[in-house]
Amino acid sequence: MEVQGESWLTTKLEPFVDWAQKNSFWPLPFGTACCAIEFMGTVSSHYDMSRFGYEVVRFSPRQSDLMIVAGTITDKMAPVLKRIYDQMPDPKWVVSMGACACSGGFYRAYHVMQGIDEIIPVDIYVPGCPPSPEGLMYGILQIKEKIDRERKASRRGGKRKGEHAA
Amino acid sequence: MPPEAAVALDPAAAIAAGFPEGSVVPQEGPGAPTDQPTWVVRREVLRDLCRALRDNPKTRFDLLLDVCGVDYPEREERFESVYHLYSMPRGRRLRLKVPVAEGDARIPSVVPVWKGADWFEREVYDMFGVVFEDHPNLRRILTHDGFQGHALRKDYDPARRWILTEDKIYMPKLVAPPGRSDSMFERMTINIGPSHPAMHGTFRFVAMVDGEEIVASEVEIGYLHRCMEKMSETHTWQQVIPYTDRLNYCSSFINNVAYCRTVEKLLGVEVPPKAVWARTILSEFSRVMDHCVANGSSLVDTGALTNFWYFFQVREEIYGLLEAVCGARLTVSACRIGGLLADLPPDFVARCRRLLEFIPPLIDDVEKLIDKNRIWIDRSVGIAAISGEDAVNWSWTGPCLRASGVAYDVRKAHPYDLYDTVDWQVPVLYGGDTYDRYKVRMLEIRQSLSIIRQLLDRGMPEGPFVVDDPHVALPSKEACYNQMESMIYHFKLIMDGIQVPPGETYLMTEGANGELGFYVVSDGSGKPYRLHVRAPCFPIFSTFSDLMRGHSISDAIATLGGLNVIAGELER
Known part of the structure; x- marks a missing residue:
């Protein structure tokens, strides 16, 4: 994007949409356990995630485009997670926050899903048990880069988020 | 005896x-x-x-x-x-x-x-x-309905999973009580949770409403059943400590203390004074943190968002102290069987004193905003009230019980650590409603700060931070690298774990939400034979559908925060 003079700029539609999208995520916290407390810490005044434009935390999947899975997902919760994910409109991104969501963590057990990527696609894995707020913020900022990379890939004919094969 | x-x-x-x-x-x-x-x-x-x-x-x-x-x-x-x-x-x-x-x-x-x-x-x-x-509703509670077998039986493979398919998801069949003749509404069943904007954590509450009034309801839990008790049977005694962190993760240090005390009792180990002193102080800070979350989320559900930020600022500051002690913020694992993880940082007392300066003004601010706030009073006084007698019959403990007029606090009734050496009181209120549960917690925060202040005035005891017993505590790094004997002890402790003699015991600690008990059975094999957590919020939450009968959905949401139900502890 280039700023022309004082009051208008020229750009193409795609980069403009990307720019808007990556700077104003509406996250949906799918918080189940300890990580959810650290997520609260991240959006609270001390760390203040709104500095990046991500403060509109929505609890309805239909109004959000970034799902942050914070906490252990059990087999009992799995159908719920799947359904919530399906209810989000495209394009959508998923951050898997913490060891449990990434891999089941140290719960190698009879009722715990060994990573949410068993049922939904994940864009960014944030390690930690729980990750510190800095870690979570770093993870979410990686999504920005991912959007940029996807745009470049799409110029070469790659598929973008939310696009389905024609 | x-x-x-x-x-x-x-x-x-x-x-x-x-x-x-x-x-x-x-x-x-x-x-x-x-x-x-x-x-x-x-x-x-x-x-x-x-x-x-x-x-x-x-x-x-x-x-x-x-x-x-x-x-x-x-x-x-x-x-x-x-x-x-x-x-x-x-x-x-x-x-x-x-x-x-x-x-x-x-x-x-x-x-x-x-x-x-x-x-x-x-x-x-x-x-x-x-x-x-003759149980009124005997069905699975923690595992899902597609589960087969019984997980804590010794012959059940800890990693054997069963997949829950959509058709097996439990749907409660609520029985409507006889309708009132004057009701102008059709009865409707509403499902709230386990992932719902108004629900904390992972609970599912299915309510039949007549207009806005709940006439029948059922609570479904188990969405965060992480098999902690089975996992602890497959780990050594020390390795269980991180699992205890994740029970009540809002005050994980108290869980560490409760577990370590139980094992120390089985071992017959005497914890050095410095560790006892630090455990008492950090437990009380954790209690403050926990009450901040309980009250903060209770208030935020009634629209009072400002207080939530104030409370979380308190937490952030206490995280700073915990980080200095052990390097972690939330899930601390700062206790070891026989003492602490490491020696206290040199500025421990100064940090604690700074917190004692920092926290009270924030608590004052919340009280000024809330105590006489008309909206909060309308939303909380008389809501979900329970009498002391009923609360005891429902196995309640902790602040929720003390809000119903029963002065039972493990720290007073069965003192441990340093609680019998300091001057403090057990706050008791008699309304038993959401307001009193909020208020009791505010009073307890002040008592906790007073306990900490007295202990700081007493000064940090000299001496080691962990018991000097090579069968229980790891030798220092220096000893490990320079003495053959220490290295062998280190190796044995890491590879085989602590050898706890056969026996069983139940030990209670006042958790932030009530009596936190560990019932452990040891068979002398180096791993717990059975470890059961008496989670304080488990019986409290079992009362929920009874408690909410006759109230509205919005009251149910406002009550939930005040009961302080933490999924990790509830479902383990």
Whole structure:
């Protein structure tokens, strides 16, 4: 994007949409356990995630485009997670926050899903048990880069988020 | 048994004598638990015995603390259902064990005696397959409905999973009470949770409403059942400490203390004064943190968002202290069996003092905003009120019970650490409603800060931070690298774990939300044979659908935060 003079700029539609999208995520916290407390810490005044434009935390999947899975997902919760994910409109991104969501963590057990990527696609894995707020913020900022990379890939004919094969 | 306990249990023994011979047998002699009197009870007399123990004015075992199962596959009567009773007026404890065989695993339910037994018995049924006769709603509670087998049986593979398909998701069938003739609304069933904007964590609440009034409801939990108890059976005693962090993750340090104290009791280890001092201080800071979350989320559900930020600022500052002590913010694992993880940082006292300066103004601000706030008062006074008697019958403990006028606090009733050496009070209120539960927590925060201040004034005790016993605590790095003997001890402790002698014990600690108890059974193999957590919010939450009858959906949401139900602890 280039700023022309004082009051208008020229750009193409795609980069403009990307720019808007990556700077104003509406996250949906799918918080189940300890990580959810650290997520609260991240959006609270001390760390203040709104500095990046991500403060509109929505609890309805239909109004959000970034799902942050914070906490252990059990087999009992799995159908719920799947359904919530399906209810989000495209394009959508998923951050898997913490060891449990990434891999089941140290719960190698009879009722715990060994990573949410068993049922939904994940864009960014944030390690930690729980990750510190800095870690979570770093993870979410990686999504920005991912959007940029996807745009470049799409110029070469790659598929973008939310696009389905024609 | 100390002589005074023997005297007080005489009336109980007299009650037991009234039952047929051989049906109530005290467990005595070598190998018997020494922490509290234990009786082996035949199931036929269980309910009558319980009723007698509860109603006899000389015993008054009015609080059923816990019911859990233990599996001994080599015994003829394989399953044991263990009941922990507590007498509030007498301050006595009693353990009942009911053994049953696998082919005939039926026990009469004690729900008619203590309502709090409801969910405890369901858990034993879910985990061991023991059937409780005449139970009002005996079905799985923690695992899902597609699950097969009983997970805590010794022959169940810890990693064997079952997939839940959509068609097996539980749908409660609520029975509508007879309709009021003046009601102009059609009855409607609403499902809230487990992922819902208004729900905390992972609970599911299905309510039948008449207009806005809840006429019947059911709570479904287990969405965060992480198999902590099974996992601890597959890990060494030290390795269980991180699992305890993730029980009540809002105040994980208290869980560490509770677990380590239990194992120390089995080992007979004396913790050095410095560790005891630091444990008391950090436990109280954790309590402050926990109350901040409980009150903050309770208030945010009624629209008071500002306080949530204030409370979280308190937490952030305390995180700073915990980070200095152990490097972690939330899940600290800062205790070790026999002491602490590491020596305290040099500026520990200065940091604590800074917090004591920092926290009270924020608490004051919240009280100024809330205590006389018209909206909050309208939303909380008289909502979800429970009497002290009912609360005890439902096995409540902690701040929620103290808001109903019962002054039971483990720190006063059975002092541990340094609680009997400082001057503090147990705040008690009598409304039993959402407002009083909020207020009790605010008062407790001030008491906790006062305890910390007194301990800081006393000064940090000199000496080691962990017990000097190579069979329990790791030797220092320096010793490890320079002495053959220390290196061997280090190797043995890491590879084999602490060798806890065979035995069993139950030990209680005042968690942020009530009596946090660990019932552990050791067989001397280096891993816990059975570890059961008496989670304080488990019986409290079991009351929820009863509590909310006649109130509105919005009241239910406002009440939930004040009950401080933490999923990690509830479902373990």
